[in-house]
Amino acid sequence: MAIMEYIDAIRLAMKEEMERDEDVFVLGEDVGVKGGVFTTTKGLQQQFGEMRVLDTPLAESVIAGAAIGAAMYGMKPIAEMQYSDFMFPATNQIISEAAKIRYRSNNDWSCPLVIRAPIGGGIFGGLYHSQCPESVFFGTPGLKIVAPFTAYDAKGLLKAAVRDPDPVLYFENKKCYKLVTGDVPETDYVVPIGKANVLREGDDITVISYSLPLHFALEAAEELAQEGISAHILDLRTLQPLDKEGILEAARKTGKVLIIHEDNKFGGIGGEVSAILAEEMLYELDAPIMRLCGPDVPAMPINPPGEKFFMLNKEKVKEAMRHLALY
Amino acid sequence: MKTITEVVMPQLAESLVSATIDKWLKAPGDQIDMYEPIAELITDKVTAELPSTLKGTLVKILAGAGETVAVGAPICLIEVEDSSAGGQGPSTEFHAGQPSAQPQSQVASSGDQSMRHRYSPAVQQLAAEHNITLSLVPGTGLGGRITRKDVLAYIAAGGKNEQAAPAVAKAQVQPSPVQPLNMDPQVAVRTTGLHLSETPRIPQVEVEGQAIPGRGETFIDVTPIRNTIAQKMRQSVTEIPHGWMMIEVDVTNLVVLRNKLKDEFMKREGVNLTYLAFFIKAVVNAIKEYPIINSVWAVDKIIVKRDINISLSVGTEDSVITPVIKNADQKNIAGLAREIDVLAKKTRDGKLKLDDVQGGTFTVNNTGSFGSILTQPIINYPQAAIITFESIVKRPVVINDMLAVRSMANVCLSLDHRILDGVICGRFLQRVKDTLENFDAETKLY
Structure with missing residues (x-):
């Protein structure tokens, strides 16, 4: 076991996978010589050479398109979108090509591709460096989407994504890069895709979330425990496909569900989770399903008070959790 | 500092x-x-x-x-x-981060109970499974709501839980800024048969009623307009002591006049020249002479209205509405005829605006249009009187000891006896009668 930062865990996963499998390679803007704007790919080009760590033009559609082609030919590309905000030019490649190849070719072809993209705000990044694009890709069958919140999950999910036979979007949270540290085994392990993870047992309220807000929820739960409120916390881990069983099991523990995500509320993942609950367990609900999300405004503001207003934090999460517990 | x-x-x-x-x-x-x-x-x-x-x-x-x-x-x-000035230094910011936990009140079972009878599906399911009478379960949730945990605690305590409120109850609840709706069904909302304050439901069935199988009855939901009519009628009848008078008018000359002009009028104006236009003209003239007719009872005083705005009763299939001819005294017969036509059409098409039905000071009802010869109208609250114009029928009439066949019509008046008495109303009706009988071939429409 080693204590390391979230970003180091991502780098370690790529390094290990590239060592394990010669077909794995990395491509993206500034991933080679510079080692990535966040240093996520630092040292990989020195270790694996220019042919396996490719600096690409500033054209996300090309990055995704080239990676899809390589994947169809049996390579295992890890394509980096510098910020998930820059991912939208590649949307057509991802949604209309990568997601559909297996289906379209009647199982003859597959696309074992990983696209890494940093999501989230609170880093003084403003409109174009803070977005959460989950909802854009979420409704696309054929894609898998994962979103780790700890260093352990960051490594394990990335390894699982590389080994998955289909395209996986890997949404890493850029605020977590250096904020989050934790134990990461140096052994070869994977965190299974499609399985939610219970982080905390409780019987008053169930909190369902993913990525950064889970840290707020865990801290808030700790403090609320002193008020006599016991929270059950579920990390979705995989956003597509959602772990329906896991969600229902967690919700049944308390009958009161709070869904939290930084992506804005309307059309977000919370809506789908709450629809599952409404369809499957209406009669076991003890309170209206509650969502705490980013506001429905076009983007994260650049001014600090605006950013603070937009971002979730422990206090906001705690307030919502308490509100639901008292209902 | x-x-x-x-x-x-x-x-x-x-x-x-x-x-x-x-x-x-x-x-x-x-x-x-x-x-x-x-x-x-x-x-x-x-x-x-x-x-x-x-x-x-x-x-x-x-x-x-x-x-x-x-x-x-x-x-x-x-x-x-x-x-x-003052101690409002930036250092106060350090307190801003604290959760707003101060202005909170302890939730006691004796406090707000507005959610006491609002059961969640989970609570109902548990209660059904364990045969629990929910009224016996103490509620610790918001507004006294019984939570799922309350039921579980009640079951765990063998169904006779007294004070085993779970830990959440000890936590604090924030008072909600708005007084929540009382969800307690024991507090009756509806107190009498006719519900006056609440906007009635939009009916599920417009014309047809819902037949109840096995019973010879049909339920028809009360429409908003029907509710308004009911409310106004009841208010009028209960508050206003109604008096009633009738007068007989010889409109033979008017009939002749109208028959002479109506085709030409239709051609020129595109609207029907109705008897009603003449009648309203006669009424307005009479009101001008006796302004007290155009008034409202205000307990310690009587408000006499300067403007003469005639409310016109217009019936539709399932309701009656009273659109208003504003400043009717400033219009000639042709103008009144046009106005009547416009308002009647708007009413039947359901296109009346709020402005079209407000400000009436006296009501005219053309009851003759549906064949009545005698009606006892209910005053259009809060006005002082209502007048009807009945069917024109040919009758043998004695004139100068000779029998003659004349076109006769009754005019009925209901009056607020707090404001008006027989003498003034008698004079008023006589004035209406005179005007109507004096319409002749020479009368000008414009």
Whole structure:
């Protein structure tokens, strides 16, 4: 076991996978010589050479398109979108090509591709460096989407994504890069895709979330425990496909569900989770399903008070959790 | 006055969560200007000077050289001259981060009980499974709501739970800013048969009723318009002591006049020249002579209205509406005929605007149009009187000891006996009668 930062865990996963499998390679803007704007790919080009760590033009559609082609030919590309905000030019490649190849070719072809993209705000990044694009890709069958919140999950999910036979979007949270540290085994392990993870047992309220807000929820739960409120916390881990069983099991523990995500509320993942609950367990609900999300405004503001207003934090999460517990 | 303010570690670059202080450029006691560098910082990305965001004196360094400090954490204290009066220094900001837990009231079972009878599906399911009478279960949720946990605790305690309220109950609840709707069905909302304050439901069935199988009855939902009519009628009949009079009018000459003009009028104006237009003209003339007819009872005084706005009863299949001819005294017969036509069409098409039905001071009802020869109208509250114009029928009439066949019509008046008496109303009706009988071939429409 080693204590390391979230970003180091991502780098370690790529390094290990590239060592394990010669077909794995990395491509993206500034991933080679510079080692990535966040240093996520630092040292990989020195270790694996220019042919396996490719600096690409500033054209996300090309990055995704080239990676899809390589994947169809049996390579295992890890394509980096510098910020998930820059991912939208590649949307057509991802949604209309990568997601559909297996289906379209009647199982003859597959696309074992990983696209890494940093999501989230609170880093003084403003409109174009803070977005959460989950909802854009979420409704696309054929894609898998994962979103780790700890260093352990960051490594394990990335390894699982590389080994998955289909395209996986890997949404890493850029605020977590250096904020989050934790134990990461140096052994070869994977965190299974499609399985939610219970982080905390409780019987008053169930909190369902993913990525950064889970840290707020865990801290808030700790403090609320002193008020006599016991929270059950579920990390979705995989956003597509959602772990329906896991969600229902967690919700049944308390009958009161709070869904939290930084992506804005309307059309977000919370809506789908709450629809599952409404369809499957209406009669076991003890309170209206509650969502705490980013506001429905076009983007994260650049001014600090605006950013603070937009971002979730422990206090906001705690307030919502308490509100639901008292209902 | 002076306040001590913290300087915090700024976010120097994206994705940075902390920075290390390389060295301090200022020592405690030093004067610091706005934007003057106070320390040098090292981060993964950059090495930078930290400019002061305040002007004042450095009081204390909280993080020494070589220490790594999280973004947002304080690194030093600066004493600032505060020009603004009062103790509202920036230091109050430190309290702002606390959750707003102070203005909270203890939720006691005797407090707000508005959600006491609002059962969630989970609670109902558990109660059904375990055969529990929910009224016996203590509720610890918001507004006295019985939570799922309350039921579980009740079951665990063998169904006779007295005070085993779960831990949540001891937590505090924030008072809601708005008084919530009372969801307690034991508090009756509807007190009488006719519900006056609530907007009635939109009916599920417009014309047809819902037949109840096995019973010879049909339920028809009350429409909003029907509800309004019911409300107004009841108010009028209960509040206003109605008096009633009738007078007989010989309209033979009017019939002749109208028959002479109606085709030409239709051609020129495109609307029907109705008897009603003549009748309203006669009524308006009479009101001008007896303005008290155009008034409202106001308990300790009578309000006489200057404007003569005639409410016109227009019936539709399932209701009656009274659109208003504003300033009817300023219109000639042709103008009235046109106005009547427009309002009647609007009413039947359901296109009346609020403005079209407001401000009436006296009501005219053309009951003759549906064949009646005698009606006892209910006053259009809060007006003082209502007049009807009945069917024109040919009758043998004695004139100068000779029998003649004349076109006769009755005119009926219901009056608010608090305001009006027989004498004044008799004169008023006589005036209407005179005007109607004096319409002849020479009468001008314009």
